[in-house]
Amino acid sequence: MSITRKYLAVARVNYFTSVNYLVNVASRGLVVALRVWIFAQLYRATYNLSGEESIGGLTLPMVIWGLMLTQSFQSATRPPVARLIEDEVKSGTLAYSLNKPVFYPLFHCAGYLGRILPNILFNLAVGGLAALILVGPINWTVGGFILGLWLLFFGYILDFLIFFIIGLLSFWIEDISAFIWIYSKAQLVLGGLILPISLFPEAIRKVAELTPFTQLYYGAARLMVQFDLPTFFRFFSVQLFWLLVFGLTAWFVFRKGLKQVAINGG
Protein backbone atom coordinates (compact mmCIF):
# COMPACT_ATOMS: atom_id res chain seq x y z
CA MET A 1 0.00 0.00 0.00
CA SER A 2 1.44 3.38 -0.94
CA ILE A 3 2.13 5.82 1.86
CA THR A 4 -0.65 8.21 0.79
CA ARG A 5 -3.24 5.41 0.56
CA LYS A 6 -2.23 4.19 4.03
CA TYR A 7 -2.96 7.56 5.68
CA LEU A 8 -6.05 8.11 3.53
CA ALA A 9 -7.32 4.80 4.89
CA VAL A 10 -6.71 6.04 8.46
CA ALA A 11 -8.60 9.26 7.66
CA ARG A 12 -11.45 7.28 6.10
CA VAL A 13 -11.82 5.01 9.13
CA ASN A 14 -11.96 8.02 11.45
CA TYR A 15 -14.46 9.75 9.15
CA PHE A 16 -16.84 6.78 9.25
CA THR A 17 -16.38 6.36 13.01
CA SER A 18 -17.38 9.99 13.45
CA VAL A 19 -20.37 9.63 11.10
CA ASN A 20 -21.53 6.53 12.93
CA TYR A 21 -22.51 8.60 15.95
CA LEU A 22 -24.79 11.09 14.22
CA VAL A 23 -26.31 12.30 17.49
CA ASN A 24 -22.87 13.59 18.50
CA VAL A 25 -22.31 15.30 15.14
CA ALA A 26 -25.79 16.82 15.26
CA SER A 27 -25.41 18.07 18.83
CA ARG A 28 -22.22 19.96 17.96
CA GLY A 29 -23.93 21.55 14.97
CA LEU A 30 -26.93 22.59 17.03
CA VAL A 31 -24.69 24.18 19.66
CA VAL A 32 -23.01 26.20 16.87
CA ALA A 33 -26.45 27.36 15.67
CA LEU A 34 -27.40 28.31 19.22
CA ARG A 35 -24.20 30.35 19.62
CA VAL A 36 -24.88 32.10 16.31
CA TRP A 37 -28.30 33.03 17.67
CA ILE A 38 -26.75 34.39 20.87
CA PHE A 39 -24.15 36.37 18.91
CA ALA A 40 -26.82 37.79 16.62
CA GLN A 41 -28.72 39.19 19.61
CA LEU A 42 -25.58 40.37 21.38
CA TYR A 43 -24.03 42.16 18.41
CA ARG A 44 -27.34 43.51 17.10
CA ALA A 45 -27.70 45.26 20.47
CA THR A 46 -24.11 46.59 20.33
CA TYR A 47 -24.42 47.86 16.75
CA ASN A 48 -27.78 49.51 17.54
CA LEU A 49 -26.24 51.24 20.54
CA SER A 50 -23.21 52.44 18.58
CA GLY A 51 -25.47 53.71 15.78
CA GLU A 52 -22.87 52.71 13.20
CA GLU A 53 -23.36 50.59 10.09
CA SER A 54 -19.86 49.17 10.27
CA ILE A 55 -17.32 48.78 13.08
CA GLY A 56 -13.69 47.82 12.39
CA GLY A 57 -14.60 47.50 8.71
CA LEU A 58 -17.24 44.84 9.42
CA THR A 59 -21.02 45.14 9.19
CA LEU A 60 -23.29 43.19 11.53
CA PRO A 61 -23.95 40.37 8.99
CA MET A 62 -20.20 40.04 8.39
CA VAL A 63 -19.53 39.75 12.12
CA ILE A 64 -22.20 37.06 12.57
CA TRP A 65 -21.15 35.04 9.52
CA GLY A 66 -17.52 35.35 10.62
CA LEU A 67 -18.34 34.10 14.12
CA MET A 68 -20.42 31.27 12.64
CA LEU A 69 -17.44 30.19 10.58
CA THR A 70 -14.90 30.33 13.43
CA GLN A 71 -17.27 28.46 15.75
CA SER A 72 -18.00 25.82 13.09
CA PHE A 73 -14.31 25.33 12.30
CA GLN A 74 -13.24 25.11 15.94
CA SER A 75 -16.13 22.95 17.13
CA ALA A 76 -15.34 20.34 14.45
CA THR A 77 -11.99 19.47 16.08
CA ARG A 78 -13.39 17.74 19.16
CA PRO A 79 -12.24 15.47 20.80
CA PRO A 80 -8.80 17.12 21.07
CA VAL A 81 -5.89 15.03 19.77
CA ALA A 82 -4.11 15.73 23.06
CA ARG A 83 -6.77 13.79 24.98
CA LEU A 84 -6.47 10.81 22.62
CA ILE A 85 -2.69 10.70 23.10
CA GLU A 86 -3.11 11.13 26.88
CA ASP A 87 -5.56 8.17 26.90
CA GLU A 88 -3.07 6.07 24.93
CA VAL A 89 -0.29 6.85 27.42
CA LYS A 90 -2.46 6.19 30.49
CA SER A 91 -3.91 2.94 29.13
CA GLY A 92 -0.60 1.70 27.76
CA THR A 93 -1.96 1.23 24.23
CA LEU A 94 0.72 3.69 23.17
CA ALA A 95 3.09 0.73 22.93
CA TYR A 96 0.86 -0.84 20.25
CA SER A 97 0.39 2.48 18.42
CA LEU A 98 4.14 3.08 18.21
CA ASN A 99 4.72 -0.45 16.92
CA LYS A 100 2.34 -0.02 13.98
CA PRO A 101 3.89 0.45 10.49
CA VAL A 102 2.82 4.11 10.43
CA PHE A 103 4.57 7.28 11.44
CA TYR A 104 2.85 8.15 14.74
CA PRO A 105 2.40 11.92 14.18
CA LEU A 106 1.05 11.38 10.64
CA PHE A 107 -1.23 8.62 11.92
CA HIS A 108 -2.83 11.03 14.36
CA CYS A 109 -2.90 13.85 11.79
CA ALA A 110 -4.76 11.67 9.30
CA GLY A 111 -7.22 10.61 12.00
CA TYR A 112 -7.70 14.23 13.03
CA LEU A 113 -8.50 15.37 9.48
CA GLY A 114 -10.84 12.43 8.94
CA ARG A 115 -12.79 13.19 12.12
CA ILE A 116 -13.15 16.88 11.25
CA LEU A 117 -14.89 16.43 7.91
CA PRO A 118 -18.40 15.25 8.90
CA ASN A 119 -18.45 17.69 11.81
CA ILE A 120 -17.48 20.71 9.76
CA LEU A 121 -19.99 19.91 7.02
CA PHE A 122 -22.86 19.63 9.47
CA ASN A 123 -21.74 22.65 11.52
CA LEU A 124 -21.57 24.83 8.42
CA ALA A 125 -24.94 23.60 7.15
CA VAL A 126 -26.79 24.23 10.41
CA GLY A 127 -24.78 27.31 11.44
CA GLY A 128 -25.07 28.77 7.96
CA LEU A 129 -28.83 28.33 7.95
CA ALA A 130 -29.05 30.05 11.33
CA ALA A 131 -26.91 32.98 10.14
CA LEU A 132 -28.96 33.29 6.93
CA ILE A 133 -32.23 33.45 8.86
CA LEU A 134 -30.94 35.82 11.54
CA VAL A 135 -28.89 38.37 9.55
CA GLY A 136 -29.38 37.53 5.90
CA PRO A 137 -26.72 36.79 3.29
CA ILE A 138 -23.39 38.54 2.71
CA ASN A 139 -21.40 39.00 -0.48
CA TRP A 140 -19.17 35.99 -0.96
CA THR A 141 -16.29 36.00 -3.43
CA VAL A 142 -14.71 33.02 -5.14
CA GLY A 143 -11.25 34.27 -4.24
CA GLY A 144 -12.17 34.74 -0.61
CA PHE A 145 -13.69 31.26 -0.44
CA ILE A 146 -10.79 29.45 -2.11
CA LEU A 147 -8.01 31.29 -0.29
CA GLY A 148 -10.02 31.06 2.93
CA LEU A 149 -10.10 27.26 2.50
CA TRP A 150 -6.36 27.36 1.93
CA LEU A 151 -5.83 29.23 5.22
CA LEU A 152 -8.30 26.89 6.95
CA PHE A 153 -6.40 23.77 5.87
CA PHE A 154 -3.12 25.11 7.23
CA GLY A 155 -4.95 26.44 10.28
CA TYR A 156 -6.09 22.89 11.02
CA ILE A 157 -2.54 21.60 10.59
CA LEU A 158 -1.33 24.28 13.00
CA ASP A 159 -4.05 23.34 15.52
CA PHE A 160 -3.08 19.68 15.18
CA LEU A 161 0.61 20.44 15.79
CA ILE A 162 -0.11 22.46 18.94
CA PHE A 163 -2.50 19.83 20.34
CA PHE A 164 -0.04 17.08 19.36
CA ILE A 165 2.75 18.79 21.35
CA ILE A 166 0.40 19.16 24.34
CA GLY A 167 -0.53 15.49 24.01
CA LEU A 168 3.14 14.46 23.95
CA LEU A 169 3.60 16.23 27.32
CA SER A 170 1.71 13.26 28.79
CA PHE A 171 4.91 11.28 28.24
CA TRP A 172 6.31 13.32 31.14
CA ILE A 173 3.36 14.81 33.04
CA GLU A 174 0.59 12.89 34.82
CA ASP A 175 -2.26 15.22 33.83
CA ILE A 176 -2.13 17.60 30.87
CA SER A 177 -5.62 19.07 31.36
CA ALA A 178 -4.27 22.46 32.44
CA PHE A 179 -2.38 22.85 29.15
CA ILE A 180 -5.45 21.88 27.13
CA TRP A 181 -7.56 24.43 28.99
CA ILE A 182 -5.00 27.22 28.57
CA TYR A 183 -4.67 26.52 24.84
CA SER A 184 -8.46 26.35 24.41
CA LYS A 185 -8.85 29.68 26.17
CA ALA A 186 -6.10 31.23 24.08
CA GLN A 187 -8.15 30.12 21.05
CA LEU A 188 -11.22 31.74 22.60
CA VAL A 189 -9.54 35.05 23.42
CA LEU A 190 -7.29 35.48 20.40
CA GLY A 191 -9.02 33.17 17.93
CA GLY A 192 -12.04 35.37 17.24
CA LEU A 193 -14.48 32.86 18.71
CA ILE A 194 -16.44 35.38 20.78
CA LEU A 195 -15.15 38.78 19.71
CA PRO A 196 -13.87 39.20 16.13
CA ILE A 197 -10.25 40.35 16.10
CA SER A 198 -11.24 43.23 13.80
CA LEU A 199 -13.28 44.68 16.68
CA PHE A 200 -10.32 44.67 19.06
CA PRO A 201 -8.71 48.02 19.91
CA GLU A 202 -6.09 48.75 17.24
CA ALA A 203 -2.98 48.15 19.36
CA ILE A 204 -4.25 44.81 20.70
CA ARG A 205 -5.47 43.75 17.24
CA LYS A 206 -2.01 44.21 15.69
CA VAL A 207 -0.40 42.03 18.36
CA ALA A 208 -3.20 39.41 18.25
CA GLU A 209 -2.79 38.92 14.50
CA LEU A 210 0.85 37.94 15.02
CA THR A 211 -0.06 35.10 17.42
CA PRO A 212 -0.65 31.53 16.20
CA PHE A 213 -4.17 31.50 17.73
CA THR A 214 -5.53 34.08 15.28
CA GLN A 215 -4.19 32.06 12.38
CA LEU A 216 -6.05 28.87 13.32
CA TYR A 217 -9.59 29.69 12.16
CA TYR A 218 -10.05 33.45 12.34
CA GLY A 219 -7.80 34.17 9.35
CA ALA A 220 -9.84 31.85 7.12
CA ALA A 221 -13.18 33.17 8.38
CA ARG A 222 -12.10 36.80 8.01
CA LEU A 223 -10.95 36.23 4.45
CA MET A 224 -14.19 34.46 3.51
CA VAL A 225 -16.41 37.28 4.76
CA GLN A 226 -14.20 40.13 3.57
CA PHE A 227 -11.61 39.21 0.98
CA ASP A 228 -8.53 41.21 0.13
CA LEU A 229 -5.27 39.83 -1.20
CA PRO A 230 -2.83 41.78 1.02
CA THR A 231 -4.62 40.40 4.11
CA PHE A 232 -4.30 36.87 2.72
CA PHE A 233 -0.54 37.26 2.21
CA ARG A 234 -0.15 38.81 5.65
CA PHE A 235 -2.09 36.02 7.39
CA PHE A 236 -0.44 33.24 5.40
CA SER A 237 3.07 34.49 6.12
CA VAL A 238 2.32 34.54 9.89
CA GLN A 239 0.75 31.08 9.56
CA LEU A 240 3.82 29.70 7.75
CA PHE A 241 6.07 31.06 10.48
CA TRP A 242 4.10 29.34 13.24
CA LEU A 243 3.77 26.13 11.22
CA LEU A 244 7.57 26.02 11.03
CA VAL A 245 7.99 26.77 14.74
CA PHE A 246 5.44 24.21 15.94
CA GLY A 247 6.39 21.66 13.30
CA LEU A 248 10.01 21.66 14.49
CA THR A 249 8.91 21.68 18.13
CA ALA A 250 6.60 18.71 17.55
CA TRP A 251 9.40 16.78 15.86
CA PHE A 252 11.84 17.56 18.66
CA VAL A 253 9.38 16.73 21.47
CA PHE A 254 8.31 13.52 19.72
CA ARG A 255 11.91 12.28 19.36
CA LYS A 256 12.58 13.13 23.01
CA GLY A 257 9.33 11.48 24.05
CA LEU A 258 10.15 8.25 22.20
CA LYS A 259 13.32 7.90 24.26
CA GLN A 260 11.28 8.53 27.41
CA VAL A 261 8.85 5.74 26.49
CA ALA A 262 11.72 3.33 25.69
CA ILE A 263 13.40 4.04 29.08
CA ASN A 264 10.17 3.14 30.91
CA GLY A 265 9.84 -0.12 29.03
CA GLY A 266 7.08 1.03 26.68
Place this chain on the structure above:
Amino acid sequence: MILGTSFKYLRSSLAMTRAGIASAMEYRVSFIMQVVGMILNDAALIVVWLIFFQRFPVLNGWTFQNSILLFSITTINFGLMMIFGRGITELARYISRGELDSYLVHPKSVLWQVATSRTDISAIGDTIFGLILLPFAGISTWPQVLTFALVVIFSALIFFNFLTIVQSLAFFFGHFEEAAEQTMHALLGFTLYPQSSFSGILKLITLTVLPAYFIAAVPVELVRHPEPWLLLQIFLFWLASALLARLVFRAGLRRYESGNLLSVKM
Protein backbone atom coordinates in the same frame (compact mmCIF):
# COMPACT_ATOMS: atom_id res chain seq x y z
CA MET B 1 -37.50 11.97 59.25
CA ILE B 2 -36.95 13.75 55.90
CA LEU B 3 -34.65 16.23 57.62
CA GLY B 4 -32.76 13.41 59.34
CA THR B 5 -32.26 11.52 56.07
CA SER B 6 -31.20 14.68 54.28
CA PHE B 7 -28.66 15.42 57.00
CA LYS B 8 -27.23 11.89 56.70
CA TYR B 9 -26.86 12.27 52.91
CA LEU B 10 -25.23 15.68 53.37
CA ARG B 11 -22.75 14.28 55.87
CA SER B 12 -21.99 11.33 53.59
CA SER B 13 -21.53 13.71 50.63
CA LEU B 14 -18.99 15.74 52.59
CA ALA B 15 -17.15 12.56 53.56
CA MET B 16 -17.09 11.29 49.94
CA THR B 17 -15.83 14.65 48.68
CA ARG B 18 -13.18 14.83 51.37
CA ALA B 19 -11.96 11.35 50.41
CA GLY B 20 -11.88 12.32 46.73
CA ILE B 21 -9.84 15.45 47.37
CA ALA B 22 -7.47 13.62 49.76
CA SER B 23 -6.93 10.97 47.10
CA ALA B 24 -6.15 13.60 44.45
CA MET B 25 -3.75 15.41 46.77
CA GLU B 26 -1.50 12.35 46.79
CA TYR B 27 -0.31 13.68 43.44
CA ARG B 28 0.60 17.17 44.63
CA VAL B 29 1.97 18.56 41.37
CA SER B 30 -1.01 17.36 39.36
CA PHE B 31 -3.40 18.74 42.00
CA ILE B 32 -1.80 22.18 41.97
CA MET B 33 -1.60 22.25 38.17
CA GLN B 34 -5.30 21.48 37.84
CA VAL B 35 -6.34 24.15 40.33
CA VAL B 36 -3.99 26.86 39.01
CA GLY B 37 -4.67 25.89 35.39
CA MET B 38 -8.41 26.33 35.90
CA ILE B 39 -7.91 29.74 37.56
CA LEU B 40 -5.89 30.86 34.53
CA ASN B 41 -8.52 29.32 32.24
CA ASP B 42 -11.29 31.34 33.90
CA ALA B 43 -9.19 34.51 33.97
CA ALA B 44 -8.84 34.33 30.18
CA LEU B 45 -12.62 34.52 29.82
CA ILE B 46 -12.66 37.75 31.80
CA VAL B 47 -10.01 39.17 29.43
CA VAL B 48 -12.35 38.67 26.44
CA TRP B 49 -15.10 40.66 28.15
CA LEU B 50 -12.65 43.31 29.32
CA ILE B 51 -11.73 43.90 25.67
CA PHE B 52 -15.42 43.77 24.63
CA PHE B 53 -16.52 46.35 27.22
CA GLN B 54 -13.61 48.62 26.31
CA ARG B 55 -15.20 48.80 22.87
CA PHE B 56 -18.85 48.78 24.03
CA PRO B 57 -18.94 50.11 27.64
CA VAL B 58 -22.67 49.61 28.31
CA LEU B 59 -25.04 47.07 26.77
CA ASN B 60 -28.72 47.63 27.64
CA GLY B 61 -27.68 48.72 31.14
CA TRP B 62 -25.17 45.88 31.53
CA THR B 63 -21.59 46.90 32.38
CA PHE B 64 -18.29 45.09 32.87
CA GLN B 65 -18.85 45.02 36.64
CA ASN B 66 -22.10 43.10 36.04
CA SER B 67 -20.10 40.59 34.01
CA ILE B 68 -17.65 40.21 36.90
CA LEU B 69 -20.56 39.52 39.27
CA LEU B 70 -22.01 37.08 36.71
CA PHE B 71 -18.70 35.23 36.44
CA SER B 72 -18.26 35.17 40.20
CA ILE B 73 -21.69 33.55 40.65
CA THR B 74 -21.43 31.11 37.76
CA THR B 75 -17.88 29.93 38.49
CA ILE B 76 -18.74 29.33 42.16
CA ASN B 77 -22.05 27.55 41.49
CA PHE B 78 -20.45 25.45 38.76
CA GLY B 79 -17.45 24.79 41.01
CA LEU B 80 -19.57 23.67 43.97
CA MET B 81 -21.71 21.46 41.74
CA MET B 82 -18.65 19.78 40.23
CA ILE B 83 -16.86 19.35 43.58
CA PHE B 84 -19.80 17.63 45.27
CA GLY B 85 -21.64 16.12 42.30
CA ARG B 86 -19.21 15.63 39.41
CA GLY B 87 -20.34 12.04 38.98
CA ILE B 88 -23.67 13.20 37.50
CA THR B 89 -21.84 14.24 34.33
CA GLU B 90 -20.85 10.59 33.85
CA LEU B 91 -24.37 9.18 34.21
CA ALA B 92 -24.98 8.90 30.46
CA ARG B 93 -21.71 6.99 30.06
CA TYR B 94 -22.56 4.62 32.92
CA ILE B 95 -25.98 3.98 31.35
CA SER B 96 -24.71 3.31 27.83
CA ARG B 97 -22.02 0.93 29.13
CA GLY B 98 -24.30 -0.80 31.64
CA GLU B 99 -22.08 0.27 34.56
CA LEU B 100 -24.88 1.25 36.93
CA ASP B 101 -25.16 -2.26 38.38
CA SER B 102 -22.81 -1.73 41.32
CA TYR B 103 -24.84 1.31 42.39
CA LEU B 104 -28.14 -0.60 42.27
CA VAL B 105 -27.14 -3.12 44.94
CA HIS B 106 -26.33 -0.57 47.63
CA PRO B 107 -28.98 0.59 50.12
CA LYS B 108 -28.57 4.26 49.24
CA SER B 109 -30.09 6.46 46.54
CA VAL B 110 -28.67 5.46 43.15
CA LEU B 111 -28.68 9.07 41.99
CA TRP B 112 -26.76 10.19 45.07
CA GLN B 113 -24.20 7.42 44.62
CA VAL B 114 -23.62 8.32 40.98
CA ALA B 115 -23.37 12.04 41.74
CA THR B 116 -20.84 11.62 44.55
CA SER B 117 -18.81 8.94 42.76
CA ARG B 118 -16.39 11.56 41.45
CA THR B 119 -14.97 14.91 42.49
CA ASP B 120 -13.62 17.41 40.00
CA ILE B 121 -10.39 18.85 41.39
CA SER B 122 -10.23 21.61 38.79
CA ALA B 123 -13.58 22.87 40.11
CA ILE B 124 -11.70 23.98 43.23
CA GLY B 125 -9.93 26.40 40.87
CA ASP B 126 -13.31 27.61 39.55
CA THR B 127 -14.54 28.23 43.10
CA ILE B 128 -11.36 30.04 44.13
CA PHE B 129 -11.54 32.21 41.02
CA GLY B 130 -15.15 33.14 41.77
CA LEU B 131 -14.13 34.17 45.28
CA ILE B 132 -11.20 36.22 43.90
CA LEU B 133 -13.67 38.14 41.73
CA LEU B 134 -15.99 38.89 44.63
CA PRO B 135 -14.31 42.12 45.84
CA PHE B 136 -14.58 43.51 42.28
CA ALA B 137 -18.23 42.53 41.77
CA GLY B 138 -19.77 45.56 43.47
CA ILE B 139 -20.89 43.68 46.60
CA SER B 140 -20.56 46.04 49.53
CA THR B 141 -23.19 45.14 52.16
CA TRP B 142 -23.78 42.13 54.39
CA PRO B 143 -27.31 41.53 53.00
CA GLN B 144 -25.71 41.32 49.53
CA VAL B 145 -23.10 38.84 50.78
CA LEU B 146 -25.79 36.66 52.40
CA THR B 147 -27.96 36.88 49.27
CA PHE B 148 -24.92 35.94 47.20
CA ALA B 149 -24.32 32.82 49.32
CA LEU B 150 -27.98 31.82 49.09
CA VAL B 151 -28.33 32.26 45.31
CA VAL B 152 -25.07 30.44 44.65
CA ILE B 153 -26.38 27.39 46.51
CA PHE B 154 -29.77 27.45 44.79
CA SER B 155 -28.29 27.99 41.33
CA ALA B 156 -25.81 25.15 41.89
CA LEU B 157 -28.72 22.86 42.81
CA ILE B 158 -30.69 23.97 39.72
CA PHE B 159 -27.63 23.24 37.60
CA PHE B 160 -27.40 19.78 39.16
CA ASN B 161 -31.08 19.08 38.47
CA PHE B 162 -30.66 20.19 34.86
CA LEU B 163 -27.72 17.83 34.39
CA THR B 164 -29.66 14.98 36.00
CA ILE B 165 -32.49 15.43 33.49
CA VAL B 166 -30.19 15.71 30.47
CA GLN B 167 -27.93 12.82 31.46
CA SER B 168 -30.97 10.64 32.26
CA LEU B 169 -32.09 10.95 28.64
CA ALA B 170 -29.46 8.28 27.97
CA PHE B 171 -31.91 5.79 29.51
CA PHE B 172 -34.22 6.51 26.58
CA PHE B 173 -31.80 7.30 23.73
CA GLY B 174 -28.82 5.02 24.32
CA HIS B 175 -25.49 6.61 23.32
CA PHE B 176 -26.12 10.11 24.55
CA GLU B 177 -22.83 11.02 26.25
CA GLU B 178 -21.61 13.61 23.81
CA ALA B 179 -25.06 15.13 23.23
CA ALA B 180 -25.43 15.48 27.01
CA GLU B 181 -22.01 17.12 27.23
CA GLN B 182 -22.85 19.51 24.38
CA THR B 183 -26.13 20.43 26.12
CA MET B 184 -24.19 21.28 29.27
CA HIS B 185 -21.80 23.42 27.24
CA ALA B 186 -24.76 25.11 25.57
CA LEU B 187 -26.12 26.05 29.00
CA LEU B 188 -22.70 27.20 30.20
CA GLY B 189 -22.41 29.22 27.01
CA PHE B 190 -25.53 31.18 27.91
CA THR B 191 -24.11 32.03 31.30
CA LEU B 192 -21.04 33.72 29.77
CA TYR B 193 -22.84 36.51 27.96
CA PRO B 194 -24.37 39.77 29.19
CA GLN B 195 -27.83 38.63 30.23
CA SER B 196 -29.44 41.88 29.05
CA SER B 197 -28.75 40.95 25.43
CA PHE B 198 -31.26 38.07 25.33
CA SER B 199 -34.80 38.67 24.13
CA GLY B 200 -37.70 36.94 22.38
CA ILE B 201 -37.56 33.19 21.83
CA LEU B 202 -33.93 33.03 23.01
CA LYS B 203 -35.03 34.51 26.34
CA LEU B 204 -37.79 31.89 26.51
CA ILE B 205 -35.18 29.16 26.01
CA THR B 206 -33.15 30.52 28.93
CA LEU B 207 -36.31 30.35 31.08
CA THR B 208 -37.10 26.75 30.24
CA VAL B 209 -35.04 24.29 28.21
CA LEU B 210 -31.64 25.79 29.09
CA PRO B 211 -32.37 27.55 32.41
CA ALA B 212 -29.55 30.10 32.27
CA TYR B 213 -32.04 32.72 33.50
CA PHE B 214 -32.24 31.01 36.90
CA ILE B 215 -28.57 30.04 37.05
CA ALA B 216 -27.17 33.40 35.94
CA ALA B 217 -29.59 36.28 35.31
CA VAL B 218 -31.80 36.01 38.42
CA PRO B 219 -28.84 35.49 40.82
CA VAL B 220 -27.10 38.59 39.42
CA GLU B 221 -30.26 40.67 39.72
CA LEU B 222 -30.96 39.33 43.22
CA VAL B 223 -27.49 40.29 44.48
CA ARG B 224 -27.68 43.75 42.86
CA HIS B 225 -31.26 44.43 44.03
CA PRO B 226 -32.41 41.91 46.68
CA GLU B 227 -36.14 41.32 46.20
CA PRO B 228 -38.32 38.64 47.85
CA TRP B 229 -40.18 37.98 44.55
CA LEU B 230 -36.94 37.06 42.74
CA LEU B 231 -35.90 34.82 45.62
CA LEU B 232 -39.28 33.08 45.44
CA GLN B 233 -38.83 32.60 41.67
CA ILE B 234 -35.49 30.89 42.08
CA PHE B 235 -36.80 28.76 44.96
CA LEU B 236 -39.87 27.62 43.00
CA PHE B 237 -37.80 26.83 39.91
CA TRP B 238 -35.37 24.80 42.03
CA LEU B 239 -38.31 22.86 43.50
CA ALA B 240 -39.89 22.21 40.09
CA SER B 241 -36.58 21.17 38.55
CA ALA B 242 -35.83 18.84 41.49
CA LEU B 243 -39.20 17.11 41.07
CA LEU B 244 -38.76 16.80 37.30
CA ALA B 245 -35.21 15.49 37.68
CA ARG B 246 -36.38 12.84 40.16
CA LEU B 247 -39.26 11.87 37.85
CA VAL B 248 -37.12 11.53 34.73
CA PHE B 249 -34.34 9.65 36.51
CA ARG B 250 -36.69 7.15 38.14
CA ALA B 251 -38.63 6.61 34.91
CA GLY B 252 -35.36 6.00 33.11
CA LEU B 253 -33.98 3.70 35.79
CA ARG B 254 -36.98 1.39 35.35
CA ARG B 255 -35.87 0.91 31.71
CA TYR B 256 -32.20 0.29 32.57
CA GLU B 257 -30.56 -2.92 31.34
CA SER B 258 -27.28 -4.22 32.68
CA GLY B 259 -24.33 -4.41 30.34
CA ASN B 260 -22.95 -7.53 32.06
CA LEU B 261 -19.71 -5.64 32.33
CA LEU B 262 -17.43 -6.53 35.22
CA SER B 263 -16.22 -3.34 36.80
CA VAL B 264 -14.20 -2.61 39.90
CA LYS B 265 -14.98 0.32 42.13
CA MET B 266 -11.92 1.45 44.03
